Amino acid sequence: HSRFPIVDRQNKLAGLITSKDIIGKDLDEKLYRVMTKPAISVQLSTTVASCAHLMIWEGIELLPVTGNQKQLVGVISREDVLKAMQIVGRQPQVGETINDQVAKHIEIRNQQIIVEITPQLTNQFGTLSKSVSVAIIEETIKSVMRKHKKLEVMIESLNIFYIRTVQIESEVEVDYTILDMGRNFAKLEVTMFSANQPVAKALIMCQLLDH
Incomplete structure (x- = not known):
């Protein structure tokens, strides 16, 4: 993956970091200073179709998935979405x-x-x-x-x-x-x-x- 979610001490989504964010930065630089925030994310109740639309609209290939309290529970990639769409009725x-x-x-x-x-x-x-x-x-x-x-x-x-x-x-x-x-x-x-x-x-x- 080229994007990684960052969480705080309560495991809540705080932002996202990419390779572009850290290129040229000091090795001792803290992630919270260079991460992208707020992070675009989806919830467990979000549909696969909505994820696909969001990925295309925003031009991103990975979305953090959060629970009701904004805690990070996983990620969904474009490959995950396409696989689900093929399984659920595409054929x-x-x-x-x-x-x-x-x-x-x-x-x-x-x-x-x-x-x-x-x-x-x-x-x-x-x-x-x-x-x-x-x-x-x-x-x-x-x-x-x-x-x-x-x-x-x-x-x-x-x-x-x-x-x-x-x-x-x-x-x-x-x-x-x-x-x-x-x-x-x-x-x-x-x-x-x-x-x-x-x-x-x-x-x-x-x-x-x-x-």
Whole structure:
């Protein structure tokens, strides 16, 4: 590890020390003078998803874990978080595709298409993966066409441009515009938003098929 928690005499978290903090310092220098404080930490009740988000947001790879009285009880590393996310539901059920997983998380709320980004939809870095972004767009188009046109959809081409990453536990809103539509085809533009910021844009050509 590159970060080490420091505790006081009551075993309460006092700060953190890294190699950068002690480089060039006198060998007799006390740690409390050079440590980072207050230390970013989590509690035993903190979820794995929240730890992943905090690590990504703060750019850190290790978090001290404290009890109710701020006493240090352990540490959790990025490797611990990723391992837990893989164990808890990351692997799809037998025969289940990425699109199947995405379809479960699509929600229509106030006429808006919303997708909650859960651990199952993220990559090893805790952000929305590119393959899932494509699946969200595909499933959105299929859902829209089934609802409004009573037709099945076959995606012929999909060109996507990624603008920024989406963090775990975020919500993605999907907007679409029908650019052109014929009897057997449709051309759409789809934009994905998170926290009111565009995160991806896509241009899609698809065939419309009767049931």
